Amino acid sequence: xxxxxxxxxxxxxxxxxxxxxxxxxxxxxxxxxxxxxxxxxxxxxxxxxxxxxxxxxxxxxxxxxxxxxxxxxxxxxxxxxxxxxxxxxxxxxxxxxxxxxxxxxxxxxxxx
Amino acid sequence: xxxxxxxxxxxxxxxxxxxxxxxxxxxxxxxxxxxxxxxxxxxxxxxxxxxxxxxxxxxxxxxxxxxxxxxxxxxxxxxxxxxxxxxxxxxxxxxxxxxxxxxxxxxxxxxxxxxx
Numbered sequence: 521x522x523x524x525x526x527x528x529x530x531x532x533x534x535x536x537x538x539x540x541x542x543x544x545x546x547x548x549x550x551x552x553x554x555x556x557x558x559x560x561x562x563x564x565x566x567x568x569x570x571x572x573x574x575x576x577x578x579x580x581x582x583x584x585x586x587x588x589x590x591x592x593x594x595x596x597x598x599x600x601x602x603x604x605x606x607x608x609x610x611x612x613x614x615x616x617x618x619x620x621x622x623x624x625x626x627x628x629x630x631x632x
Numbered sequence: 633x634x635x636x637x638x639x640x641x642x643x644x645x646x647x648x649x650x651x652x653x654x655x656x657x658x659x660x661x662x663x664x665x666x667x668x669x670x671x672x673x674x675x676x677x678x679x680x681x682x683x684x685x686x687x688x689x690x691x692x693x694x695x696x697x698x699x700x701x702x703x704x705x706x707x708x709x710x711x712x713x714x715x716x717x718x719x720x721x722x723x724x725x726x727x728x729x730x731x732x733x734x735x736x737x738x739x740x741x742x743x744x745x746x747x748x
Contacts, residue, residue: 524674554736562636562723562739563675608674620737622667622674 522547524611526623534631537599541626543609544591553585553592556608558625563608566594599630636661637706638724638740645714646748653709653743657726664707665737666692666699669721678722681707714747721745 523546533539545553552570556563567576569585569592576583580599585592596603606625613621637656645651657664662683667675677691681701692699696714701707711718721744725737 526674556739562741564739565736568736610675620665620677622676624674 522611522613522621524609524621524623526607526609526626528626529624530627530629532629532631533599535600537630538595538597539599539628541594541596541607541609541628542591543594543623545609545611545621546590547611547613547621549614550587551612551614554610554612554620555583555592555594556610558606558608559604566607596628599628601630601632604628604630636724636726636738636740638722638743640743641741642744642746644746644748647715648713651711651714651718651745651747653711653722653724653745654706655709655724655726655740656706657724658728658738661726661728661738663727663729664701665725665727666707666709667723667725669723669742671720675723678709711745714745716747719745719747 525544527542552568554568555566557566567583572585572587580597583594594607606627608625609623610620636658639654643651664681666678668678669675679692679699680688681699683701684703696712698710721742723742724740727737
């Protein structure tokens with residue numbers, strides 16, 4: 521059965537710290553891995569990764585995928601209180617059902 | 633271009649009642665997915681629909697739950713005879729493409745169902 525495991529489950533840091541969130545997966549016919557940020561309600565898209573070793577960046581956030589070791593990391597540098605959210609990792613496979621598997625999320629709290 | 637619209641935002645039902653959750657996908661999107669999120673858990677896939685067709689309902693309980701996406705109008709997730717364990721946030725997402733590619737999903741704001 522497909523699995524997506526995120527760690528840590530929760531993390532508390534202070535403004536200015538750098539954090540690394542982890543996502544490991546086991547999925548048949550892997551296609552892509554996606555990161556979402558969920559604040560109060562709807563998850564919002566951050567990154568989509570399909571190739572190993574290519575870092576994607578957006579401001580202070582960056583992410584990279586390792587398809588050999590089956591994991592991805594999401595880095596946030598110089599964290600701000602507005603980064604406080606649940607970060608979800610999702611894995612998409614080549615399948616007829618278009619299903620995406622989500623991890624349980626990492627709850628990040630950034631204190632002033 | 634409006635995003636994915638879900639309503640109601642909050643729904644309170646007593647045990648045994650029916651809950652109807654609505655989702656209007658983004659304009660031009662014909663693929664709709666429903667997810668359930670329990671507290672402290674990730675999003676769990678329930679059902680994937682295209683217009684007038686259920687493509688995959690493997691994540692949806694066989695009893696009391698049903699979903700539809702008619703030719704006209706929103707997608708509906710229906711829960712009959714609700715129980716306390718149905719209390720959760722239900723998210724709808726849409727995408728413009730179908731299998732084998734799904735890519736980025738666009739999510740609605742969710743419906744928080746509370747069963748008393």
